[in-house]
Amino acid sequence: MYSESLPQASSVEGVHSFFFLSDSDISQYSLPYTTNVDKFHQIAYNVIIGNQVIVRGKHKRLVESVVRVLEGLIPLGCCKSVYFSHQYLKSYECKLLGLSDQVYLFKDADKDVNYVLDDLNEFILIDLSIDSQLKIDPQNLQINFESINSQTLSEYIEYKINFELCTNVKNATQIPSIQTKIESYLSNESLDDESVMSLIRLAKEEWLNKTKVFYKYLLSPNVNNSVSIESVLTMLNLGRNDELALKYWQAGLSQECKMQIRSS
Numbered sequence: 001m002y003s004e005s006l007p008q009a010s011s012v013e014g015v016h017s018f019f020f021l022s023d024s025d026i027s028q029y030s031l032p033y034t035t036n037v038d039k040f041h042q043i044a045y046n047v048i049i050g051n052q053v054i055v056r057g058k059h060k061r062l063v064e065s066v067v068r069v070l071e072g073l074i075p076l077g078c079c080k081s082v083y084f085s086h087q088y089l090k091s092y093e094c095k096l097l098g099l100s101d102q103v104y105l106f107k108d109a110d111k112d113v114n115y116v117l118d119d120l121n122e123f124i125l126i127d128l129s130i131d132s133q134l135k136i137d138p139q140n141l142q143i144n145f146e147s148i149n150s151q152t153l154s155e156y157i158e159y160k161i162n163f164e165l166c167t168n169v170k171n172a173t174q175i176p177s178i179q180t181k182i183e184s185y186l187s188n189e190s191l192d193d194e195s196v197m198s199l200i201r202l203a204k205e206e207w208l209n210k211t212k213v214f215y216k217y218l219l220s221p222n223v224n225n226s227v228s229i230e231s232v233l234t235m236l237n238l239g240r241n242d243e244l245a246l247k248y249w250q251a252g253l254s255q256e257c258k259m260q261i262r263s264s
Contacts, residue, residue, distance in 0.1 A: 057128030075252030
């Protein structure tokens with residue numbers, strides 16, 4: 001388990017970040033990719049292959065916004081998300097889970113309410129908290145609180161998001177190619193945020209099309225061993241490192257799409 005304080009960022013402009021919060025009232029909070037490469041890498045891996053990702057914190061809208069951002073890494077309909085809950089839900093019920101900080105996931109003799117994660121459930125827990133401090137001397141603070149908004153507030157207050165990661169997932173060595181591609185866009189300083197988001201959207205569409213082809217070949221009676229699957233992956237210009245994500249992303253295919261694939 002480890003923690004890190006993140007620098008305050010007043011907007012997403014010029015920040016190559018997929019971790020930005022869309023809620024206008026808390027737009028001053030962001031998690032810049034460039035300062036959290038290792039952390040983003042670990043979180044994105046768990047989201048993309050279908051492990052349970054739990055975002056826990058006191059501030060409901062912050063937790064909800066982070067969960068919504070994480071949803072953007074995978075196809076719509078790939079998993080069930082709960083944006084803010086006061087009780088733990090198991091992985092088969094919810095893959096992306098926002099939790100109140102009053103929910104305890106591990107045995108603790110000092111707590112009245114305890115939830116124990118299933119030993120078979122691979123997860124990553126993200127604990128969020130916010131620190132703030134005035135940028136100016138309080139004696140010089142003159143604000144008309146009736147007209148204050150989030151942009152004005154950020155001129156006077158510096159915010160830092162603190163988070164801890166806890167996981168029972170071993171260090172990932174088989175990184176899906178879609179994740180590598182997304183991270184390459186985020187680390188490209190020549191791209192603005194709008195371009196990054198467009199490229200990520202196109203990469204997801206391309207990968208979802210490969211998922212459809214992979215699903216079709218899995219239905220074939222001839223694909224019944226690892227050698228055959230290896231051939232399909234090679235044909236798609238993918239590798240064994242992509243297999244877990246491909247199988248998980250099949251959940252993002254609608255029933256209508258699956259029926260069309262079966263009948264084609």
